[in-house]
Amino acid sequence: MDKKMYINGEWTGGDLEKLEVRNPATGEVYGSVPMAGEKETRKAIDAAYRAFDSWSQLTAYDRADYLKKLTRLLLENEDEVAEIMTKEMGKPLHESKGEVQYAASYLEWFAEEGKRMYGRIIPPHKQGKHMEVRKQPVGVVGAITPWNFPAAMITRKLGPALAAGCTFVVKPPEETPLTAIKLVELCEEAGIPKGVVNLVTGDPKAIGGELLSNPHVRKITFTGSTQVGKLLMKQAADSVKKISLELGGHAPIIVLDDADVDKAVDGVLASKFRNGGQTCICGNRVYVHEDIHDEFVDKFVKKTKELQVGDGMEEGTMIGPIINKAGFEKIDKHVRNAENQGAEIAAGGEGYEKDGAYFYKPTVLTGVKPAMLIMNEETFGPVAPIQKISSIDEGIKYANQTPFGLAAYVFTESVSKGNKVVNALDYGIIGWNDGVPSAAQAPFGGMKQSGLGREGGKEGLEDYLETKYVSIGTE
Template identity: 35%
Template sequence: MTIEIRPKPSADLKLREFSMLIGGSWGKGAEGRTIERIAPSHGVTVSRYQAATRADAERAISVARQAFDTGPWPRMTASERSRILLKVADLIADRAEELAFLDAIEAGKPISQVRGEIAGSVDIWRYAAALARDLHGESYNTLGDGTLGVVLREAVGVVSIITPWNFPFLIVGQKLPFALAAGCTTVVKPSELTSGSTLVLGEILLEAGVPEGVVNIIVGTGAEVGPTLTSHPDVDMVSFTGSTGVGRLTMANAAQTLKKVSLELGGKNPQIVFPDCDLEAFVDAAVFGAYFNAGECCNAGSRLILHKSIAGDVVARVAELSKKVKVGDPLDPSTQVGAIITPQHLDKISRYVSGAMEGGATMAHGGGALDLGLGQFMAPTILSDVKPDMAVAREEVFGPVLSVLTFETLDEAIRIANSVDYGLSAGVWSRDFDTCLTIGRKVRAGTVWMNTFMDGASELPFGGYKQSGLGRELGRHAVEDYTETKTLNMHIGNRTGWWMPR
């Protein structure tokens, strides 16, 4: 049985009220409506946000446009912007526990995990601050005596940043500091389920010295404000993280004015396991990859593609370790898997599991919801005898569900890995360097881990192939995504042409 940690009584969870940030001022929405967030782990209302309307989105965009066109931020030196971003990082570190609590209680994430995410975000802000000073263009003095070419990198302009509920603070940290480093102004819309930490970030940005109007933060549903943020002519770029389905809508909206688009979408990520690997290390990574963040993670290692000769042994080992995973109260530091984001999402996960069972899959561990007295929780689940054409093997379940498939040859493993619409990440486990490198070269994914899984660093680009998205976040080129290139072609000396003597 999975270890269960029952949520403690919720009497000490106080309701927190939030306003929206537009033009450096905190206030209510145009219609005064609110959105309430019920903690998925405790079943009580913990946050109340101002609900943005289309009018609020348009006002935020107008303010961001003015801040870009006439304000100081794009005209500051790189070193000035860098110093402010470093101050933001310091202030995030100072308020880390407050931010961790908000993400834990609003998203149902284990607080020990969120503390690590906040620390990772601090590192990203500092990395972006360094890149601000490294952003540069090019010069070409090899075009002949009469020509000098200079290529400039200029901030793209106003950026709509739309972030999901599963990593509220970390994902805004993968976008916003790089946009600011480039000199852009922004309108940020966090998920209406988990907006608290992003709104606290707004307080931090103002305290750090980010000028008014450079970062505007509104909370609203995708249906209410999404079309405005993604199609408004005064928005120059959209950076979106979320489901592939909503990513398609985002791209279609942005196409109306041919905006630049960055999309980080879904994944159905395989771990390919060969008989010669370090099985003990792999089993730990398999459990981590499947259940981290309750599987509500685009990078989740939700498909195990095991060599047939070891499949039975590996499934037994993974199931045995899964029994030790602690599920329950996200505020308990020992919890490893927290609550599922909403009751509706728990039902969706359960339907994937039941559908797989009806199709002939075998339940190797878990399989259902857990009744812990408060909130909604799902047992870590392993499905073996899964076929590649099953929905649970092809679609993003976004829950703590591990699908097990088998292969006999390396080519078959690659074919199974590449058979889905996604290409975000993958893993390969083998002591043979040739095997790892072959998988790394032939699997179509933005990241391929070799003998590890879900490691990362601010320096390493992140993004996917196929329907996992467009563009890359993080890495030394992340700031460049928020720029346009401009060529200055300079002629030296007399101009000659059609109507001038040569």
């Protein structure tokens, strides 16, 4: 599967050096894309800049029609997109199909939300004035997306950008560019005008550098690590670009003494092991009250051992491969560190390499202590460390002891306890008796070092708009 880039409505880059894309479940080359750099990125930005005037002047209803057509095409091609995603990223096929639907939900949501870019009339403070607020698109958007959700992390940015009247240049990750290219093929099929959507693959430093330095780019949207996010913030400062960042997390899960244990077990399983634990909001630390600890662990371990590891294209697979060797080694480092400091391995605890592919068995650690590495760093893998707590306040204390604040979870049947935890946690997303809180109509984003801005919901559109205040003398 050899693919090209998409710039100003043309597929290009066939003459450039190739970047290979490997199937993480087999280690085999699945496809290739052009290795572009500053020159190609500049062309894409120029195309988006030229297309901005005409696209932004369309009515919100016209832009919504394009997004609705793209939504329909994406759902019609669900099987093909899901297969590409599984073969380049590794997640089980049923999860890839779920992501396609999730990705489409953002396009559908923002197609409608774009019709509600309301301004307002301000009561004047004296006669002879008319005062109003208008909303307008920010301009050309540069998007840098991650490998773990190759479709949804694009549509969560593309949907509001296009709905607001912005034009778009996306740089997909080196690991998973083929899903992004398929999405752009569907944009072309939907008839989205030339220059409105552009895609550049290749050298992340060169492409990112041009997006950050080019004055025609007025907004950067990024999903990825906090380390890279900080670098982008510094680079964006030179031209004072608008920036939104969805960065790393270290999500705690608090299971209180009055929790429905079966509900909590299912919720933690859903949060922890979705996408093999390679998600930014998956539970990374589990704090279980001592009164129900043993019952929770017994049931959780039993269900964890039932999860089948393998190629995402194989029926029955629940845990796919780890994206690469570095990711695998980090997971094993966390497990070995915990084991060496006294944690017990109740399930899993080891991984394996096969023909250049890396797999890690779903793992449960008990007897975990606060100082262990896994309780202080994001693992990004299928490992659930469980620490015993004796009170609600202890759970809150441990949950907040991190510079990150993306997602957190609490399981309790008590309204008063649940509200206490929710109010005390410094996190942008909280699942209360819910291990999968994400939805297109809800704001997604973090506090502290987990980022700036929100995606999804009505808040997701605001990040692509400028506010213009107009004062008119009427006398």
